[in-house]
Amino acid sequence: ASAAGVADLTASISGQANVSAGMQASYVVSLTNVGAASTSGIYSVSLTLPAGVSFMSGSGAGWSFGTAAGAGGSIIVIATNSNPLAAAGTNSFSLTVQPSGSLVNGSVVLLNGTLS
Numbered sequence: 001a002s003a004a005g006v007a008d009l010t011a012s013i014s015g016q017a018n019v020s021a022g023m024q025a026s027y028v029v030s031l032t033n034v035g036a037a038s039t040s041g042i043y044s045v046s047l048t049l050p051a052g053v054s055f056m057s058g059s060g061a062g063w064s065f066g067t068a069a070g071a072g073g074s075i076i077v078i079a080t081n082s083n084p085l086a087a088a089g090t091n092s093f094s095l096t097v098q099p100s101g102s103l104v105n106g107s108v109v110l111l112n113g114t115l116s
Contacts, residue, residue: 007085008035011045015095022101023058031094032063033085044080052100060093 001109008034015027029045051073058065062083068076085091 006035007037007039007087009039009043009085009114010034013021014045018053019099021099024098025097026096027097028092029095030077030090032090033083033087036087038087038089039085042080042082043085044078047077047079047095049075049077054100055097056096058093058095060091061104062091063093 010032011029011031013029016025019025020023025072029047031043031045048070053075055065055075055077056076058079059099060079060081062081063079064081065114066080068078070076079091079093079095082090083091
C-alpha cells in the first residue's frame with residue numbers, strides 16, 4: 001500500500017517471447033499508478049537492451065524517447081512522460097527493437113528496466 005496523497009507507479013512489459021536474429025520485435029510497457037494521487041512532473045522508464053540488440057522506435061501518447069550507451073555494448077532506452085497519470089490510471093508505450101544478425105537464433109535476450 002502507498003502513503004496517502006502519493007503517486008506510486010508500477011510497470012510491466014509484454015511482447016514477443018521468441019525473435020529471430022535480424023527480425024524486429026515489439027513490446028508494450030504498461031504503467032499503473034497504484035498510489036492515492038496523480039503524478040506530477042516527469043516520470044521515466046529506462047530499459048537496458050543487451051549488446052547486439054538495437055532500439056528501432058518507440059511510440060505512445062505523451063512519451064519521448066532517447067538512448068544512451070550502456071556497459072558492455074548495451075543500449076539504454078529512456079522513455080519520459082510529463083502528462084499527469086491519475087490515481088488508478090494507466091499509461092503505456094510500445095517499443096520496437098531488432099536483434100542483430102550476429103546473434104545466434106535461440107539466444108536469450110533479457111530486457112532490464114527501472115522506473116523513476
